[in-house]
Each structure stands twice: as C-alpha cells, then as structure tokens.
Amino acid sequence: MQSRSILVPVLLFVAAVMFLRAPFMIDAAPYESTMGLIQRIFYFHVPSAMVMFLSALVCGVASAVYLAKRSPRADAVAVSAAELVVVFGLIVLVTGPIWARKAWGIWWQWDARLTSALVLWLIFVSYLLLRRFAGAGSEMLAAAVGVFGMANVPFVYWSVNVWRTIHPNTNVVASLIPEMRVPFYWCTAAFLLLYAALLLTRLRLEGSRMQLEAAYAELED
C-alpha cells in the first residue's frame, strides 16, 4: 500500500519533467514540408489518441472480467478507464479539428477516421451516463457497452488504411525521421506515465467510494 502511495507522485513527477522538456524538443524538430508549424499539434494529438485507445482496451478487458467473474475491482478499473477514454478522447477530438482547419481548410469532415473516432468517444460517454443515471444494476449493462467500445478500437485504428480518408494513415508514425521521432516518442512516454498516474488515482477514488458504500450498508444494518 505504501509503495502504491509513492508510485503516483513518482509517476506524476516524471511525467511533469518530461512535459516540461517536451516543448523544447518539439521546437527543435524540423517543420513538415506542406503543413509547417501547425503540424506541431501532432506531438500531443497522436499520443492522446494512443492513450485513448489504450484506455478503451483497459476498460473493455476489465468489463469482460467483470461480466465473467462479477469482480468489483474489475468494475472499478473499467469505470476509471472509461472516464479517461472520455478525457483523452476529448483532447483528440478538439486538437484534431484545430489542426485540420489549417491543414485541410475545414474543421471537420465526416470521413471514416473522424466519424469512427467520434463514435468511439460517444460509446464511452454513454458508458459514463449509464453508470451515472441508470441506477442500481447498471454495472452489467455498462460492462457490455465497455466491451462493445473496446471492439471498436481496431476499426478506428485501421479505418485510415481501409477506407478513403483525408486523415493521414498509420504509416506516418513509422516513417518519421529521427528528428521528429524522438520528440514524438518522448511525448508518448509522458502521456503514458500521466495516464498510469491518473488511472491509479481514479482507482483510489473508486476504492474510497466502495468503502463508503460498505460503511453505509453497515450503518443501515
């Protein structure tokens, strides 16, 4: 328990140091030939999308475990991860159109990648709404929604390679030159550390809530 209470501050500290260093690394990276300065959004937009996908997978797996074993701990992981999908998804869905406005001349295009990413985000918003408003027993229904949300992740990821879309495809990251690749992976690592810290903190909140519910039940008895 002691190691866990130290882990979150350590993760947050390392992530903060990395985020403080990130602007200098991004500034030193070369401009992209056609997009210029606006392409700098890439260094936060794509890592946010990766964290969104990761969190959706965590939520889906935890929801599947909850459906199979009725484990309250799995349910706590699922609801915490779902909340983080919504947070990082919001970052993706706002920074993307800001980039698109300059690069494509439009804020939004109803193409496969953008639409499927929006649908994924809406699925996890509906998960949270179910947890918030559907009352007792909503955990099961929400868990099914969580698994469904996870199943959407591969479609969103490969949509750029399968359908015709104006969004860059998945080869872009692999083809980055070292001067762009290093700041990109630096930012990705910082986002992953931040995600781990936020997930653990959110899990602690869920644990406290469970304790509170148990205390209420004890008081009623």
Next chain:
Amino acid sequence: MKKCGLCFLLLMACLAAPMLALQPPATQPPTSANEFVPLSEAAPREVLPATPLVFYAYGFVWVTLLGYVFTIWRRMAQVERDLADMQRRLKDGGSAR
C-alpha cells in the same frame, strides 16, 4: 408493330447505358491561359496564421488535463470527508449500544 419497335429501342437504350457508363471520360485538354495574373493582383486567399491555432490546441490539452485532475481531487476530498463522517457515526452508534 409500333409498340414492338418502341420496346426494342428501350431495350437497346437500357443495354447501351451501362456500356456508355463504362467508357472512360473524354479527357479535356487543359485550356490555355489567356493572360498571366501577377500574384499581387490575384484574389486574396484566406491566410490563417498557425501560431494561435497551435497555442489554442496546446492550451486546450493543459486546461482539460488540469481540469480533470482538479475534479478528481475535489471528488476524492468529498468522499474522504463522507467516509470520516460515516466512521465517526458508526463509532458513536457502536459506543451507544
């Protein structure tokens, strides 16, 4: 007879339509320019500065993340306050019995 002819023509039209649709479109040669327009006289195009957009994007990321951390901290404080209150009530109830 007249009716048969009309049917034949309609049938031919129906058969010909897909064949015509499959034909590659006739390529239009590029039209030659009648005049060269200097860039300074061209209709103004929208020039959107990138710097504020990059600033808004990064600003939004930080506002969202810090806002989320603030909501977690607030919810955590509320739950721990309720928990402490509940434990005090349980202790009082236990000692009253």
